[in-house]
Amino acid sequence: MSNRQAPPPTLAEKYSGVPARLAAIAQDAKDRLYSHKTAPDSVPRRGGLRLPPDTSREAFDEAIAALKQELGQANVVLNDKPLVDGWYLEHPNTHDAFAVIDQEELVSSAIAYPGSTAEVQAVVKWANKFAIPIYPISIGRNVGYGGSAPRVPGAVVVDLGRRMNKILNIDAENASCMVEPGVSYFALYEEIQKKKLPLWIDTPDLGGGSVLGNAIDRGVGYTPFGDHFANHCGMEVVLPNGELLRTGMGALPGKNGADNPTWQSFQPAYGPYSDGIFSQSNFGIVCQMGFWLMRETGHQSYMITFPRDEDFPNIVEAIRPLAQKGILGNIPQLRHVAQELNVTGKPKSHWYAGTSPVPREVIQKHAAQMPCGDCSWVFYGTQYGDETSINSQLEIIKSAFSSIKGFKFFLPSDLPPDHYLHSRALVCSGVPVLRELDWLNWKPNAAHLFFSPITPTRGEDATVVHDINVRLHQKYAFDLFPTLCVAGREMHYITNIIYDRSSDDEKRRAAALMRELISETAREGYGEYRTHILFADQVARTYNWNNNALMRFNETIKDALDPNGILAPGRNGIWPKKYRGKGWELLGDSVEKVVGGGTISPKL
Template sequence: MNKSQPPPPTLADKYSGVPSRLTLIAQTAKDQLYSHKTVPESSLRRHNVRLPPDTTQAAFDAALAALKKNLGKENVVLNDKPLVDGWYLEHPNTHDAFHLVDQEDLVSSAVAYPASTVEVQTIVKWANEYAIPIYPISMGRNVGYGGSAPRVPGSVVVDLGRRMNKILNIDAENASCVVEPGSVFGNAIDRGVGYTPMGDHFANHCGMEVVLPNGELLRTGMGALPGKNEVDNPTWQSFQPAYGPYSDGIFSQSNFGIVCQMGFFLMRETGHQSYMITFPRDEDFPEIVETIRPLAQKGILGNIPQLRHVAQELNVTGLPKSHWYAGSSPLPRQLIRQHASKLPCGDCSWIFYGTQYGNTASIETQLTIIKSAFSRIQGSKFFLPSDLPADHYIHSRALVCSGVPILRELDWLNWKPNAAHLFFSPITPTHASDAQVVHDINVHLHAKYGFDLFPTLCVSGREMHYITNIIYDRSSNDEKRRAAALMRELIVATASEGYGEYRTHLLFADQVARTYSWGNNALMRFNETIKDALDPNGILAPGRNGIWPKKYRGKGWELLGESVEKAVGGGTISPKL
């Protein structure tokens, strides 16, 4: 395709646009990504607007007219236009941009744009009145897990990012803030992991304002205590649990409410130093993990560091797989070695990326301890950013670890034409034996299904997020089926060894939820009890994270076994009702 693409929208143009300082970088990233596209931006839709389940056209038209009257017709948009997948900075809020099943399967009927908590309450009450499922998103950019797509086709997406994107308060002395969803806190609610010492975003939140599925408003933590003279309680962003049961957790990775405001602790500005350590052999993996654990437990490692396989060094250059290898099978290990030997990292197997924080003397002391610990692994090499070329990934990593967002991580999407990806994200203890089991499963199954393995381990003192990125060509039904089969078997194989995913793509939510089956599925029965109590009409994001309301439960909506593979290339994820 033409390499010269229309410029990405800036924040001045669109709420989901790019900051002005990144416009040139975004343009380059877009041009590079689109140069590998072989499919058109959109194709003629085969179906009309996808209606919500059990809803006639007349009933839907009447319901949408009522919603437009409440929100303004410009703030309720029918999803009847061509479905454009776009890319990360111009992603759709109507469907899954990285569609694994049919593009028109995980699709909304309309999109609503509330401007306030009161308008969110209005939408929720409307959904109950007209029995229409709604699916809230903050920005919908979590494209490796399903993006903006509703789990139940025909749901109305509630896009909180366009008009609810304000920073409501910053308390510099307290180092805290209160923000709306578009500012963005979706990653925190999904319990995503970041790069800095405060990379556990949900652990660093403090207080929520939540619209419940019946339209009532709830404040958690100290926010439940009214402030003097009708202002917010001054301790709302200072103390997390407050009095009684700590309820915040039930609103993360769930469909129990819509979070409209959220408080966060902030990190004070300080010095920082990023670095990279390479290790020469694949079999160094267990010793690397054993070295990381005590350093992390003692608080010596400054941030949530990452351990990556050297294959990622090829991938993050932004060059396509065809640049490195003419075949269609996974890159042979020896070929990866040959190419790596010509890169700044050299012929190695594992790369550890870390960042230390504090004043100069403190950082030097920390690095001395870290160098000493890792030097026990024969052949390890230590690099500072100044030791590496200006175009090496470490410079972008140093920026993001200092709190400056970057776009470099998008470059790996150039690996395949029409690239899309899935994340497989199990948790293991920070023990060599556990990590090795999960890694070996990934090595075996990626080879079985013909995908390159790109593991990134986000490591802390007691647990590791083993995140692997399955990159596939979304124009190929064969690759989609293999990617779905790989995900299915990875979930089964790791769960059978006692390791579960901490989050997953919405198509695999039912399967992952079923793996947490201790006590005759006690956890799911508990979640369903809460769901039915809070959402008796089943209108709020049915099926999100495998939690189905009574209205849908046991009626064929769950996706288990080979359901996803069978839906690729002409099937459907919806039951025959």
């Protein structure tokens, strides 16, 4: 029996599709993923349409009729159909495709599709009038962090991507662009290639996400422009009262009503720099955003392996001065060798017959037969410039790592064409790909949670967080897949917790692992930079210096801008006055308790 699935959508067919150059790769990735699937595409819904809090069906129907008058009948859709998880390129905008708790819990009541900034303003004014919470998404591919799911069940998801997906401008001389929320990394890259411009984008590991949405959530990539929010320039924002704001130089009108010519050139403009309050917040809906692009240049990717687990702190110590001096060309990755097995796309059962975490000696045995050889840590880097400067940089890097006995250096030409380094080389030169999807073949019906704390770039600090991860992953029986994105002063220590979403036991253990990781690392002084919506309240409360001064500040802004509490209540732990202190916060073991049944919503 063939496992061939229906073809994924292409960019020519759908704004969120895959470029034609990757169509065959996407097809193979989908077929592999579905070949391990044992759960049904959907199960019958038990509760029917989920209404917003404190809203009767009659009041909701009246409100939806009014919203359809604003946006058009086809652009407001009730969420009363079966909930289908799909996969990366065909994901839902109604709920979290990687649901940890019941699929029907974090679910929308309806989806609205505005087609312009003016229509976003109309949606916001509608939400205030009818007291219905709204939850904006760009494309909805925030996988591992909650996807498209609204934090308040029954909220109306505002899908900005479907009809607001234009590349508004690419300025070749200024090396900048302006995009709407529905523009993916794939789409921006393909447009630059079509215009034959000598410019690079910076893409995360997977290319299907929103350029704007990823930056708003402070995501990262791997070229010198890898800090996406730091390389944005200018926003157009709809505030929670429906008013329109332009930040930076956009606040200064251009000549004859045109956009300001320096809007994508200078970030702060005059007065307080307000852009930051719209990242990882619920203070406004960003409808347009400018970005700086990188000039095309020479580049050379490489891989370095290190033989022992205990080399870890010494590797970090060697990286820090290289990064601080600007010798490392990009934001490199340091990964444990376990991921060399994982990124092949082969399931865990291919490597190990047991259900416990793969033993270290089994990983070691398989790694010895792979191009990386018998090693423990794998470093992926890229240098930029002309050939002479790149060769000089590589000699300095080799010298710095030479203090770690047994390190080995590889160029892409040293490795077979299907090795992961070739994918890194593309990503690190601004080419969006799909290779990271292969992680999800590790388990059937695979889903994942990201645990993403920040540490200083010091071996001592990194070891504390790593040791906590090792111990707690063993306690909860999950394989540990750490990826460290390393800069000169800080590291993103990103752990990918892969679980079978058809198993309540695995979901319960994954939630417990996540909760304990957050609390233990916070006690040591290390906090997450980004988290899943189910754990946002816990993470927000770890940032509690001076009697929660930061949260009290955020709540003051929220109440001033959004007195009716309609815009994404609870996002990143920020609750408006209407919800605050009324049982909506998820703390302690409340997530584990509702896995397999139960509700997270308080009885109001």
